[in-house]
Amino acid sequence: MAKSIDVTDLNIYYGDFLAVQDVNITIPARAVTAFIGPSGCGKSTFLRSLNRMHEVIRGAYVDGKVLVDGEDLYAQEMDPVNVRRKIGMVFQRPNPFPTMSIAENVLAGQRLNSKRMKKSEADDVVEQSLRRAGLWAEVKERLDRPGSSLSGGQQQRLCIARAIAVEPEVLLMDEPCSALDPISTSVIEDLIHELKNDYTIVIVTHNMQQAARVSDQTAFFNLAGVGQPGRLVELGPTEKMFANPDDPATEAYIQGRFG
Amino acid sequence: MTTTLTRPAPSELGADLRGRRLPTWGPTTVWSLAAATAVVGLLTPVGLARGLVLAWFVAALVPAWSFVVEGRRKATDRVVTHLVASAFVLALIPLVSILVAVVGKGSSALSAEFFSYSMRNVVGEGGGIYHGIIGTLLITAAASVISVPIGLFTAIYLIEYGDDSRLASSIRFLVDVMTGIPSIVAGLFAYALFVLFFGEGVRMGVGGSVALSVLMIPVVVRSCEEMLKLVPNELREASYALGVPKWRTIAKVVLPTALAGIVTGITLAIARVIGETAPLLIIAGMTDSVNFNLFDGRMQTLPVFTYSALMNPGVPAEPSIERAWGAALVLLLIVMALNLVARLVSHFFSPQGER
Numbered sequence: 170m171a172k173s174i175d176v177t178d179l180n181i182y183y184g185d186f187l188a189v190q191d192v193n194i195t196i197p198a199r200a201v202t203a204f205i206g207p208s209g210c211g212k213s214t215f216l217r218s219l220n221r222m223h224e225v226i227r228g229a230y231v232d233g234k235v236l237v238d239g240e241d242l243y244a245q246e247m248d249p250v251n252v253r254r255k256i257g258m259v260f261q262r263p264n265p266f267p268t269m270s271i272a273e274n275v276l277a278g279q280r281l282n283s284k285r286m287k288k289s290e291a292d293d294v295v296e297q298s299l300r301r302a303g304l305w306a307e308v309k310e311r312l313d314r315p316g317s318s319l320s321g322g323q324q325q326r327l328c329i330a331r332a333i334a335v336e337p338e339v340l341l342m343d344e345p346c347s348a349l350d351p352i353s354t355s356v357i358e359d360l361i362h363e364l365k366n367d368y369t370i371v372i373v374t375h376n377m378q379q380a381a382r383v384s385d386q387t388a389f390f391n392l393a394g395v396g397q398p399g400r401l402v403e404l405g406p407t408e409k410m411f412a413n414p415d416d417p418a419t420e421a422y423i424q425g426r427f428g
Numbered sequence: 429m430t431t432t433l434t435r436p437a438p439s440e441l442g443a444d445l446r447g448r449r450l451p452t453w454g455p456t457t458v459w460s461l462a463a464a465t466a467v468v469g470l471l472t473p474v475g476l477a478r479g480l481v482l483a484w485f486v487a488a489l490v491p492a493w494s495f496v497v498e499g500r501r502k503a504t505d506r507v508v509t510h511l512v513a514s515a516f517v518l519a520l521i522p523l524v525s526i527l528v529a530v531v532g533k534g535s536s537a538l539s540a541e542f543f544s545y546s547m548r549n550v551v552g553e554g555g556g557i558y559h560g561i562i563g564t565l566l567i568t569a570a571a572s573v574i575s576v577p578i579g580l581f582t583a584i585y586l587i588e589y590g591d592d593s594r595l596a597s598s599i600r601f602l603v604d605v606m607t608g609i610p611s612i613v614a615g616l617f618a619y620a621l622f623v624l625f626f627g628e629g630v631r632m633g634v635g636g637s638v639a640l641s642v643l644m645i646p647v648v649v650r651s652c653e654e655m656l657k658l659v660p661n662e663l664r665e666a667s668y669a670l671g672v673p674k675w676r677t678i679a680k681v682v683l684p685t686a687l688a689g690i691v692t693g694i695t696l697a698i699a700r701v702i703g704e705t706a707p708l709l710i711i712a713g714m715t716d717s718v719n720f721n722l723f724d725g726r727m728q729t730l731p732v733f734t735y736s737a738l739m740n741p742g743v744p745a746e747p748s749i750e751r752a753w754g755a756a757l758v759l760l761l762i763v764m765a766l767n768l769v770a771r772l773v774s775h776f777f778s779p780q781g782e783r
Contacts (some may be wrong), residue, residue: 260662266681280680332670376583
């Protein structure tokens with residue numbers, strides 16, 4: 170489990186509009202990489218291009234290479250559906266399936282793909298995934314209640330449990346805590362620390378402290394100018410990025426002097 | 429020992445904030461008077477219609493009084509309230525009067541015989557609408573079997589695959605045009621279609637179903653489209669992110685989430701076409717006998733039964749006219765039952781939880 174990601178010369182388009190330009194980045198396995206930067210600079214767009222969710226939007230496409238363990242995700246013969254099974258994603262707003270119970274939500278990846286499982290096997294997956302998402306103790310008594318009956322923070326952990334239940338190699342998180350209160354946020358940050366032992370984790374965040382707390386490596390994205398595409402400005406170990414970044418724009422952003 | 433509560437002296441700001449108001453019992457009393465006027469009108473030779481007009485003028489006293497006491501702004505508010513309420517009552521009048529008339533004139537026709545006998549060999553008293561109920565239920569059921577898959581799949585195409593492509597916009601346009609097709613044209617279309625296969629003078633229950641489908645499909649497409657639109661995109665993305673293919677996402681996430689609304693929409697579409705007369709008159713024809721076979725011969729339906737019983741009552745006319753009202757009442761009850769089912773379905777099928 171857990172694979173590293175190498176991105177070379179990636180350009181991301183929405184139709185004619187070039188949103189993100191010339192990204193080169195290496196995301197190491199079993200570590201947390203944080204993307205920071207002002208709104209609209211293409212962090213989320215870039216994150217979504219890492220599991221081919223980007224092309225769900227009509228007219229959107231990329232050019233360049235995204236290598237996971239040496240395999241190009243955008244090669245002709247790659248099936249985006251299979252790519253997404255291996256590279257899971259957690260979204261900004263908790264989005265449990267409203268028609269499903271808590272247990273069914275965890276099993277959604279298997280169930281929706283009509284994978285046959287024995288009852289005991291399914292129960293194991295539910296318990297394992299919920300335990301790893303730190304939600305088991307809170308919901309074990311009410312696994313058949315609807316997923317939407319949980320609080321926001323619990324719903325987000327349910328979504329994480331759902332994402333790891335399909336045993337992906339990489340976990341992408343798009344501002345997973347921005348809709349949550351500080352307590353739920355800290356629970357999820359602890360969880361990220363746990364999960365990085367097994368997964369490659371990429372997290373987009375607007376919260377500088379969060380990036381500093383959870384990540385091993387930080388990437389700063391910024392717009393080249395108004396109407397210009399977003400680009401990767403600087404990449405480095407989190408400590409260095411927050412202490413003395415090379416690029417003045419990074420320093421300005423991190424110190425809150427702009428953006 | 430008593431302490432006197434001292435009120436703070438009224439401040440200047442307080443004087444600005446206060447306004448003169450009608451006593452709370454004021455408007456209520458005037459409205460009760462208006463209602464009483466209407467009731468008196470109903471019970472005396474004055475008549476309900478004049479009573480209602482008088483009541484309208486009585487209720488109009490509230491804004492007038494308000495203008496004197498409260499001033500211009502509040503009075504305007506009360507005038508508009510008065511107008512909106514009168515529009516509501518005006519809209520209610522035909523609905524209530526239809527209900528009163530149909531229930532009043534039709535309920536005397538209802539009996540066990542009325543529900544279990546056809547009109548075969550019946551002259552004068554007796555007979556029933558069994559053949560009409562069977563025909564209406566069969567033809568409408570067949571129409572739903574035709575329209576629901578077509579309508580639902582069209583809606584799925586429009587929302588999930590078409591987006592804003594040229595094909596999708598032209599389908600949307602055509603569906604809108606179809607909504608406006610007069611029902612008689614739908615009947616002629618079905619007749620013309622069946623004449624191609626079976627020759628002139630064809631009468632068939634399933635032809636009626638085809639005609640009704642023409643009217644029903646646009647309604648189904650529109651309501652399903654609205655419901656699918658309401659399914660948050662986040663759910664689709666969550667499903668894609670788990671590596672679920674698009675068609676499974678639609679079948680297992682989007683449709684179940686929208687199920688309650690879709691079923692409600694379909695039920696209302698059925699209720700909309702079940703009372704159609706003109707197309708059935710052309711293609712399903714009329715008969716006095718029970719016919720269970722959609723593909724063979726004429727089939728009676730409740731609306732057509734009502735029409736023919738009123739237009740050709742025979743001698744004596746009274747029993748036939750009574751049966752017409754009875755059939756109208758049964759049709760009304762079926763439509764009400766369908767609406768009730770739609771509400772129950774949307775209540776029980778909607779996703780549980782706080783969403």
